[in-house]
Amino acid sequence: MSVNTNAEQVNRSRGLTTAEVNERIARQQTNQIHDVNVKTTWQIISSNTFTFFNLIFLVLAMLLVLVQSYKDLTFLPVIILNTVISIVQEIRSKRILNKLTVLNAEESLVERDGQLTEIKTTDLVLDDVVVFETGDQIPADAEVISGTLQVNEALLTGEADEITKNVDDSLMSGSFVVTGKAMARLTQVGDDSYISKLTAKAKSVGHGEESAMLKSLNRLIKIVGIILIPLGLALFAQSYFLNANSLKTSIVTMEAAVIGMIPEGLYLLTTVALALSATRLAKRQVLLHSLKSIETLARVSVLCVDKTGTITENEMAVAKVIKAQQNPQTEQELTTLLTNFSHSMASDNSTMQALQTYFKQPAQATASQTLPFGSAWKFSSATFNGVSYVLGAPEMVLRTTFKDYVDEFKQYTEQGYRVLVIGDYQAGELTEAKLVAPVLPLGFVLIENPIRKSAPATFSYFARQGVSVKVISGDNPQTVASVAQTAQIADADRYVDASTLAPVDYSAALQKYTVFGRVTPEQKQLFVTALQQQGETVAMTGDGVNDILAMKQADCSIAMASGNDATMHAAQMVLLDSDFSRMPKIVAEGRQVVNNIERSASLFLVKNIFSLTMAVLTLLFAFNYPLTPAHITLISLFTIGVPSFLLALEPNEAPISGNFLTNILRRATPGGLTDMIAVAAIVICGSLFGLSTTDIGTATVLIMSAIGFLVLYRMSRPLNQFRRHIMLGCIVGIIVTTLCFGNMFGIKTISMVALGFAVVLFLTADSILTHVTFWTNHWFKKLSLRFDK
Template sequence: MSDITLAGDGSTSSDPVKKASSPSSSSSSNAKPARLDAEGIKKEISQLNSSPDGLSSATAKSLLEKYGPNAIEAKEDSRWKKLLGYFWGPIPWMIEIAALISLARQDWPDFIVITGLLLYNAAVGFWQDNKAASALAALKKGLALKAHAKRDGKLQTIDAAELVPGDVVTVSGGEILPADLLLIDGAYLSVDQAALTGESLPVSKMVGDSGYSGSIARQGSMTGIVTSTGNNTFFGRTAKLVASAGAKSHAEQAVLRIGDFLIILAAILALILVGTQLYKDIVVQGHWAWSEAGDIAQFVLVLLIASVPVAMPAVMSVTMALGALALSKQKAIVSRLSAIEELAGVDVLCSDKTGTLTQNHLTVDSAIPFDPKTTPDEVILGAALACQPESTDAIDQAVLSALKDKKSLDGFKQVSFTPFDPVNKKTLAVVQDASQKQTSYAKGAPQVIATLCGISETSSDDPRSTAYFGKVSELASHGTRALGVARSDDGGKTWDLLGLLALLDPPRPDAKETIAQARALGLSVKMVTGDDVAIGSEISRQLGLGTHLLVADQVFPKDTDNNHIPIDAARAVEAADGFGRVFPENKYQIVKALQERNHIVAMTGDGVNDAPALKQAECGIAVSGATDAARSAAALILTAPGLSTIVNAIEEARAIFERITSYVYYRIAMTICIMFVVVLSYLVFGVRPLTAIMIVVLALLDDIPIMTIAYDNVKIAKKPVRWDMHRIIIFSSLMGLMALAQSFGLVLISMYWMNNAELMHVFALDLSHLQTMLFLQLAAGGHLLLFVVRNRNSVFKPPFPSLPLLLAVIGTQIVAVFICAFGIFVPAISWELIGVVWVYVLVWMVIIDIVKLIYFSVVDKREKQSENLTKAIA
């Protein structure tokens, strides 16, 4: 028995939809397809220019040329084009210009370091982009490799890729359906299409029904005519959605905007520098020589290296990679690094029901006897006797598992058994007990069992009818599948009603708690299921999700543009608790609708049908046991069952996000500081306080150890966090100006010292000393600035830096001190000057920390006033 009816409607489980008839159609209707009658089947065969005997080889060959092979074909950019794309854009341009200038001037250390970072950034991005190709490859594995088709009136085994619309094929239990079919002959076929539609049970097919490419035949055998092949199949359209899905991550957008901000700033400063130099050369000094162009180019090179955060993409990637390692210990494998920061900002979690929120294991929820002398255990025993002992059918296994005493079947011998079929909708078994007495048992659709027992649904005077169908309606209202059970002691002439079994795919034990935890983290959780709304609503109620579930095809009209969701549909999606009768296009549309409402979306799933939505979502999550297609499309793959891992992953992701934003604050602030101190020193004093190699070494000293920020101690946010560029730029600029005051203050003091004869008599100081002192101040002050910006509290309050980060900073500062003391890459300075610089930066750390606390105090006060005003208006 492969399917039963939902209590109260007498119909089988809802089928997914596809456009049958037109093989060239690329879109599908979202209405439930009606079963075609004999006339409809004839019309369909005629439209396909075929017959029940199939096609001739010549016709099949011409159709193959017309429609192409029965295979998934998705147009994607070549790998070379994708690779070159990582060298195109504002930040790559600036890095490339800096590399070209250093090459022209033969500054080999600068050229090697800058080019190495550029190549590393491109390699990381290119590796991530290849995930889409993996998703399509996994989808293709799901297609049948061979097919049994009638060609020239004979049944032949051919490659599935050679099938064309109009081919007549046979499909038997255990085989994958090779294309979209209209079933035209045969008694019965049970098809498992859960991976395509999310339905929790195999679907019973009859003549006139449709079958879908990629689904698996479990029982029976039927003949069908091919209606669609390749990309035009239900399966193929899912693959096309996977190929086209995907959104640029918020981290990528943030890096681009940060780069734009710094580049514009650098361009303005470069114009000021060049203009000032030309004014001095032409107007003040009255002459110009091309040899001086090299000096200007070198100065612009210094500014470019200082302005472009060449290491930012690399540090962010490595930081997220270290975070991915931490997530792997939480049983969550990251397949796309950007998913880490996306997961931190997720505010809507779309969760597939079957196998994700539920156990994907049908169980007997309760037994309801309808005979005063019958106990619930006897109802279950009667249903078990109407099963085949070794059956792999989901319902039979649920019934047999419900037996309290498995040995209770030992006293019976099965004499005969009539399996379930979609016409009779019941199973019959004749069993013999130890006294040789034979008894018949039946189980099946409630309406069929009622008729068998002489109970009429339309009889209002029969108390049995009222009680029985009242209970059936009650179970239906709770979304529970009902199974009727009856017994006959006279060889099937008369039947006695034993009762009903309520069948349910129960929620996972940890699902309710996990959902509560997700909500505590500020997430809205929405159920997405291919089952009927009634079933979804009951599970949703049990899990505390709410019962406002919508029918997906009523939200999205069949002509909905997947890339432009109507505003009314988007608002309905935003307000709903979940969705029933969802098709692959709908899952994709749900994610798109939420994204258009400015939500960051996580989508969980395990089947082929989930792949497009998993790839489109900012964070697609393939749950434990997911198909290869779902795993390849997802950004996060769970290796442990249940959803509790997601909550752990979200908390870990938010911690990683805090670490990344701390680095971004620090990097922007230091970049602003270095650019302005170079320009101001030149404009005010006519000196170049840093050389190009100093800035390159600074970049290495600052950023390589900072990768250990992935292990830093942070305070995890209670709400979703996302990139707020307005706040990032303002706070980073404020910290950058404070760092500039610190650095330029050192230049001022040094220039004053060098122009004061009495001070120079005490200790001689020259421009080379100033450059090294400023180099050390930027190296030490930069890391101390990181300690200031890494949390909103005072630098002297927890959370304190982690041991790996602290050791990395200490080690870096020791290296910086030795570089300055022994004159490696920079002019050497005395230990006394090194000590002076360190006292100077420590004092400034306290000053900057106080400014930070004042800033956040003002910001928090304004936010609280804004929230109170919003509440008052509401």
């Protein structure tokens, strides 16, 4: 807590005494920042290990060990690997989050006991009197008590202008001193300072973020979890008490049904596919902090971008030079003057660097005297042959005559340029940063952040994909709109000053306008929230701390490597070369992952739907469940697991449509029901013809494997060489495994009668699958129409 209860007792003309410092330390009013939002490593390990389904798998494993059915423990490696990957991924994210920091200042000059002393910024306390000068970063919120500063708050607010701070003005923690010197009293320290609250929000917003795929899978697993335990207990009770099977048989068959209902390999597939995608993106200079961002970006419907660093380059450049109307010089003479002027100045700021880059010719004269640029006066000067020339902001250079010349350059300001005026100082040599005489304008230099050459093509791509673009910036809305129009962003002429909007206006404004200027960090976050409430999937790009809150709120966040370190750590995705034109490739990568995982998830759910429906039939008709966990593992390995992982590597840039869960259920249900029909037929025929449990189990594995490959074929159409090789390899794999390791998977000899049933069912399987698919699609369409009404 840092409420200043003794503020009125502090002598504003001096610093604190040692006693006063100790008093504040005792009240914990220090500049120490406490991180309470990040989970510990042990919390991460325990939350991923002690899960509901891991508990179920542990119980199942213990039961199998109890009845000495060790060969049926083949499901454990997938569970262990999936848990380890989840833990490693979250620990990695934690380490990235821990690096999120905005304050880089390590020491501050503070007045205590009447003496100036350098101490660590974390040792500062409330009401400390600190000295700030050029280049310093403000470590805590403060109030100026003497002197004047020019500060840059762009890191926090996105506002590019430098702001003058006089006595009694507030200083925001995290801002930088551009020029000047002042003493300030700290008013908010530690967790209560502006930058600490901003950082804390950045770390806390979005806990438990999940992709649409994982949300759908979790929803599915919750449903399975509700029915899993009662269904498993019912199957065991029926087998052991009603059918009088042995304890071992009852446990093994019950576990086969339960394990078959859990899509345990699907999480592993999703994680590995996303990790491989992250590796491919890394080769394209894209760093991922969150794997979910790959999928989310592929689903984005609104893209929010900042102006600088996204639409424009980070560097300033001279666009053109305009000769003033009353200037008697030729354009060549004006160019020579600007060349001499720029080469006489130190390249200690981005504006002068841009001038020196533009005026490349060697200087023909050297200034006898120069006055460097200062934020307080906003101009620089150089003297040649006793005549001083001034270059700077028109309002600061022209002063009282500004209105007389504003019409000459007003149109360029409206077009988004930053205008500098070069003029002849009418009082001879200028020796100090104070203009006491008029300046006759000779020309106007137009400065810009150049539009990225790739910007129009990139935004055109998003327009074709139906993705709306919102430009959200802290700069002047008219300037931002002009830049956005040059980048060919659709409807960029619709702009508004966000400072004029009330929170109740945000939703309507976001539907009406494309460009928003003078936006605060909190407003950016609220804008993103409002878009999400409208049902949009939002991506946010940025390069400053002022973007962090919005980026954390967005469904997907993209940072430029040229921006602030804290922004890069907070973002889910970082463009290492700050090249926004890579976005279409990233979207394509996301589509590949989503489309392929959707297809693979459908394969996994075939097994889950079969296991669920077969378990229900087993209970209804009181027959023995025909499979063991080892059977399930063998079938899944070659008809689901291996092909799913391989197919996930295939390029696929088709647009994403529909709901993930609905899509996979619609595609998986026909295969699962066909499996159920075929296996039920085997069980019924086996009962009628007196087949052994071994015959029924082996026949079931054969027909389910055959139907599995039939489903795989249908989902892989049209076949190409890659898909043919996958199918052929998996067929050969299951045959070789059955012949060489059949006993390990519970596959033994089969009678000719059982084999005959399997062959007949295989010959009719395609027809059964076709009819089931037709009726499944019919009912899914009816349900969809019903829910849409």
